[in-house]
Amino acid sequence: MAGITIPPEILATMPARFGIRSPQLGGPTANSTQFWTLLVQRGVVPRTSGAAAHDPLANLSGVWPVDGPITSMFGPRSLLPGEKFHTGIDIGVPERTPVRATASGIVRFVGNTDGYGLRVEIDHGNGVTTLYAHLSEANVVPGQRVERGQPIGKSGNTGASTGPHLHYEIRQNGRPIDPWPFLQASGSGAYSAQNVLRLPFGDLIVATAQRYGLDPALLAAIVKAESGFDSRAVSSAGAKGLMQLMDGTAAALGVRDPFDPVQNLDGGARYFRDLLHRFSGDVRLALAAYNAGPNAVREAGGVPPYAETQRFVEAVMATWQMLSRAS
Ligand SMILES: [Zn+2]
Incomplete structure (x- = not known):
């Protein structure tokens, strides 16, 4: 059978x-x-078709920071008070889920300064950075080199967050870009x-x-x-x-x-x-x-x-x- x-x-x-x-x-x-x-x-x-990675930031394809459903996409968010534009993608995961670096790079920032809650930022070179927010714990320090897929902390619900999730952001020359094509190409x-x-x-x-x-x-x-x-x-x-x-x-x-x-x-x-x-x-x-x-x-x-x-x-x-x- x-x-x-x-x-x-x-x-x-x-x-x-x-x-x-x-x-x-x-x-x-x-x-x-x-x-x-x-x-x-x-x-x-x-088998899920590996959608062609057609992006110039190919290093970021292939790894999801956490495995879970996307609960909010990148883009305008007219309904939520105080937030006009969602600068990243939210992935719903229980608190303390290990968060992975989506590409190799140097940790540039670890801290809690604003609505992002505890966040880690990684510099991947060529003006490309990634940001992981609302963490409960960080396991890296600024200046440290991390490899693609390496755990960098644990997800949480810190900062301006309405429930446990990871806010994942990609920036190019300081400007947030839509992470969806990169996630799609890697397919959790x-x-x-x-x-x-x-x-x-x-x-x-x-x-x-x-x-x-x-x-x-x-x-x-x-x-x-x-x-x-x-x-x-x-x-x-x-x-x-x-x-x-x-x-x-x-x-x-x-x-x-x-x-x-x-x-x-x-x-x-x-x-x-x-x-x-x-x-x-x-x-x-x-x-x-x-x-x-x-x-x-x-x-x-x-x-x-x-x-x-x-x-x-x-x-x-x-x-x-x-x-x-x-x-
Ligand atoms: Zn978010």
């Missing part, structure tokens, strides 16, 4: 949201397993697609996520929290299918049959992608908007204070993080 199993952590935490009935895993699991087996037999199991997300393919509808989730430029593990985490991978799920509020589309939303998205996994995933993924853009790549806000509506997020200026929405956001983030790890 192919021996494909759903991680027990996933089976153990099926959704209670909106009174969705217990998911029937038989059908979809069987289909997904057959598909996976077919891929294995034919030798075409997708490498495990995402492999893990998702083992889930019910995994093949479909991966294909749909790729179509809309989403991390498959994030899309799978949403599906799990929404429907527990049950394409027939109906909530007491009338939300339907894998991504729990309300009739109005489904109609607006051109989804004719919300119980059709292909249509439901396509519409839901497209909607989430739009929310992600609308909220400047902030995954937590986009998730809150998916659950409570974009207006509620705008009015609250963040994740709205609804217990159900907050539970949803945390559940998705936890599953996403789990699916992003090597299995």
